[in-house]
Amino acid sequence: MKTIINNGQVLNVHTSQYEKKNIVIESDKITGLADSPVTGEKGDVVIDAAGKYIIPGLIDAHVHITSATVDLATPQLPITYTTCCAAKNLADALLRGFTTMRDVGGADFGLAMAVNNGMVKGSRLFYCGRALSQTGGHGDFRAMTYDGEYGAPMQSSATTIGQIADGVTEVRRACRSELRKNASFIKIMAAGGVASPDDRLTDTQFSGEELTAIYEEAQAKSTYIAAHVLSPKAIQICLKYGVRSIEHGNLLDEETAVMMKEKGAYLIPTIITYDALARRGADYQFPEESIKKLGSVRVQALEAVKIARRHGIKIGFGTDLLGPLWEEQINEFTLRSTIEKPIDTIISATKINAEVLNQSGNLGEISEQAFADILILGKDPLKEITAITDNRNIQVIMKAGTIYKNTL
Structure with missing residues (x-):
């Protein structure tokens, strides 16, 4: 038929x-x-x-389908609950027109299997497993009062999204563990972020030796590294150590854009998450310190896309929404339409994102x-x-x- x-x-x-x-x-x-x-x-x-x-069909290249709350420092939720949230997010995204999504922290082979087997009617799923974070990095949501043994569980809702790995041996083991479970790529938290209230946006994370080890593990499996990163300094460090996709990149400047173009790196903006958090984050207990960080990065997110366009950087499409804010996924198109033609955003969410996924010709x-x-x-x-x-x-x-x- x-x-x-x-x-x-x-x-x-x-x-x-x-x-x-x-x-x-x-x-x-x-x-x-x-x-x-x-x-x-x-x-x-x-x-x-x-x-x-x-x-x-549209592709969203930056999602966290297991995110059940806006505040990732919320005490760890039952895995059964987050799985139900993930199934709903997958189904809702498909009915918005997103036939494929790339999860950059949280999803695993079980959720992908459920979609592939038809148990969950939702978007096709590519995943990295749990993103790598250093102690005190963007993925470390432990309370400052916690001083347990090294490597103990994070005991927060961020546990499904990230894991802590310090030193060459640990980052190698973390990479190998995720790739063993059929991760499509490696995700690292390479700089400070908005959602983590205890670090600064200008912080850089992981040493050169650790980044080299991560790159070697990705290369050994013929895959790539995606990095959470905002500031020019952190972006440049990531590019030096072979990172292929720059996630967010809100503070991109002209000098760094030249380097991105030379390295052939992709920019995956996630403008809607900053906009939605600024408007609605307080309603969902998003930390006050995190809300304060939104000012500059929210405005600069659109400027970063303009800079990237001027330099011919390949720009993908992502959303990065958390918890109840998932319902705003399609609004990334609305925000992008204020600075570029509709065809540019559509190409980002189709052809370019397929390239990011190494799926040109298929998706x-x-x-x-x-x-x-x-x-x-x-x-x-x-x-x-x-x-x-x-x-x-x-x-x-x-x-x-x-x-x-x-x-x-």
């Missing part, structure tokens, strides 16, 4: 232009792109997309032998980004050939 989509305007993410193509889908893949409408056989599903706009495009991840829209998203942000306009959502929404 085939699924056929006729008469739609299909976005070619390589040319940024529409092409009138007719799509043939068998099982989970696109098997044909015809110039003329395709006649189905008995049992085939035929969709007439005349007057509609067809784009690839983020509508082409033969790519996975059939497809959105059919009633309005043209290249003219107005609300064609994506207004869920009523997303009339068909398909992931791997399965239709999860159809209002045509």
Whole structure:
């Protein structure tokens, strides 16, 4: 049995232009792109997309699907509860049009298995397992009053997102442990952050020896490093030691942008999380010290994207929302639309993010032998980004050939 989509305007993410193509889908893949409408056989599903706009399924390259609270220092929650939250986040994201997500701290092989086996109807999942943090780093949410044995559990909700590893031996072991569990990449907390109230945004984290060891472990498994980092100094250190994707990068400057371009690194902005936390964080017990940190990074997040565009850096798309703020995921498009054309953001959330995932040709495009991840829209998203942000306009959502929404 085939699924056929006729008469739609299909976005070619390589040319940024529409092409009138007719799509043939068998099982989970696109098997044909015809110039003329395709006649189905008995049992085939035929969709007439005349007057509609067809784009690839969206990819969010920076999520934490197990985050159940905004304040990660909240006492550790039951794993059963966080798993239920993760299942809901996966399902909700799919119905917003995100057919794939990259989890940068929290998800594991069990959640990916649940999606792949159809136990959870949600976005396709790539994951790093638990991110690496040094003692006192962005991933260390232990209370300052805690002075237990080294390596003891963090006893906070951040436990699922990160782990503490100090010294070459420990970071090697942590990398190997996550890669043994089929992690797609390694995530490190390489600098201070907003959510961790006890460090500064300008802090750099991990030594050169530790970063070298992490890079060697990633290379041994033919994968890459993603780094939480905001300041120019910390970004430059990360680039020196082979980090491939810069997560957030809010304080990016011109000099550092030149270095990013030379190294071929990706920038994954997460503008909506800072905006949402500034507006709503206090309602969900986000620490006061963390709220104070939001001022400069919230404003500079948009400027960083402008700088990266000027220097030709490849820019992906991420959201980084926590707990109840997950509902604002699609609003990253709204914020990005204030500084760039809709096509630029769409390419970030499709073609570029597929590159970040090492999935070019499989995801983020509508082409033969790519996975059939497809959105059919009633309005043209290249003219107005609300064609994506207004869920009523997303009339068909398909992931791997399965239709999860159809209002045509």
